[in-house]
Amino acid sequence: TRALHGLFERDWEATAREFPEWATYRGDHRSGDKLTDMSDAAIAARDARVQTTLAEARAIRRDRLGAADRVSLDLFTLRAQRNVEMAAFPAYRTLSLRALGGPHTALPDLLNVSPVQRRDQVEQMIARLAAMPQRIDDEIAQLRRGMAAGYVSSRDVLQRVLTQIDTQLPADVTASPYYTPFTRLSKDIPAAEQTALQAQAREAITHHAVPALRGVRFLRAIAASCRRAVRPPHPRHGDFGNGFAYRRLDPPELVALVGTARAWGVTVNDLLLATLLRALEPFAGERAPEE
Numbered sequence: 001t002r003a004l005h006g007l008f009e010r011d012w013e014a015t016a017r018e019f020p021e022w023a024t025y026r027g028d029h030r031s032g033d034k035l036t037d038m039s040d041a042a043i044a045a046r047d048a049r050v051q052t053t054l055a056e057a058r059a060i061r062r063d064r065l066g067a068a069d070r071v072s073l074d075l076f077t078l079r080a081q082r083n084v085e086m087a088a089f090p091a092y093r094t095l096s097l098r099a100l101g102g103p104h105t106a107l108p109d110l111l112n113v114s115p116v117q118r119r120d121q122v123e124q125m126i127a128r129l130a131a132m133p134q135r136i137d138d139e140i141a142q143l144r145r146g147m148a149a150g151y152v153s154s155r156d157v158l159q160r161v162l163t164q165i166d167t168q169l170p171a172d173v174t175a176s177p178y179y180t181p182f183t184r185l186s187k188d189i190p191a192a193e194q195t196a197l198q199a200q201a202r203e204a205i206t207h208h209a210v211p212a213l214r215g216v217r218f219l220r221a222i223a224a225s226c227r228r229a230v231r232p233p234h235p236r237h238g239d240f241g242n243g244f245a246y247r248r249l250d251p252p253e254l255v256a257l258v259g260t261a262r263a264w265g266v267t268v269n270d271l272l273l274a275t276l277l278r279a280l281e282p283f284a285g286e287r288a289p290e291e
Contacts, residue, residue: 001064001065001066001069003060004060004065004069004072004073007053007056007057007060007076008072008076010053011053011076014049016028016030016031017031018036018037018042018046018049019036020032020034020035020036021035021036021106021110024110024113024114025110025113029114029115029121029124032114032121032124032125032128033123033124033127033128033131034127034128034131035107035128035131035132035134035135036135037138038103038135038138038139038142039138039141040141043090047083047084047087050080050083050084050087051084053080054077054080054081054083054084057073057076057077057080058077060073062074088255089254089258090145091145091146091149091150091151092146092151093142093146094142094143094145094146094147094151095146095151095152095153096139096142096143097143097153097157097158097161097216097219098153098157098161099156099157099160099161101164102161103135103136103139104136104161104164104165104168104213104216105164105168107128107129107132107178107209108168108177108178108180110128111125111128111178111180111181112177112180112181114181116181116182116184116185116186116189117186117188117189118186118188118189119189119193119197122182122185122189122197122201123197125181125182125201126197126200126201126204129178129201129204129205129208129209130204130208131208132208132209132212133208133211133212133215135212136212136213136215136216137212137215139216140215140216140218143219147222150267150268152222152226153226154226155223155224155226158219158222158223158226159223161216161219162216162217162219162220162223165213165216165217168213169210169213169214173202173205173206173210174202176205176209176210178201178205178209179201179202179205182197182198182201183198185197185198257271257272
């Protein structure tokens, strides 16, 4: 039990260092001035640590644990195993820009839950704004690597991402979602200090956040050449013929799928689309065209 809980503690601390945003969300502000390092070296270091952690978890004698600890070990091992397996698909992991958010929207959300009771806490937020260009540059580098391997989001997703970015770039910096948290500083911070901190925030947004976001606009030209996402219409509530089916591919299945796609000289998306069309073929004549 002591070895197991020691492993949990080390992993908890390491994860807080590697993903400081996650630490902030759970109330740990020790790294509140940092953002996750998305450089190749940092990603490789995290992958290596997860492999070491998995090996440590597997070395623990499960039969010597109590019932609750056995469940905890099983869940911990399963999570580590899935992380190790996912590391085999680095290009897939570059798909960080999503219609519901991504690195381009994460920082405003994070700043909105960050404490603003003390000067040092506000200074941490400003430091995160200053760190944004490096984070976005690393994300762009990862996106380009994914694109080179044939992994790119659909045109519809990229267009939504671009729209989300545009809404974060108002002419008046005080109307930016990045500035909103700085309008609710605690009264415990003297008025003169509040004014100075707000000026620093505006400076950081203008010279760091805004240029970083503009850098992602290179996707506009790429989006025009991407495939559109296809979504069936839902004209009638309760029309289950227009429903969706969802199936998760476990890592071994994904490995087999990637291998087949490579052997046939097609992309994984091509293979999935062909499989879907083949499955829908018997029903093609049953759906009346939309008027």
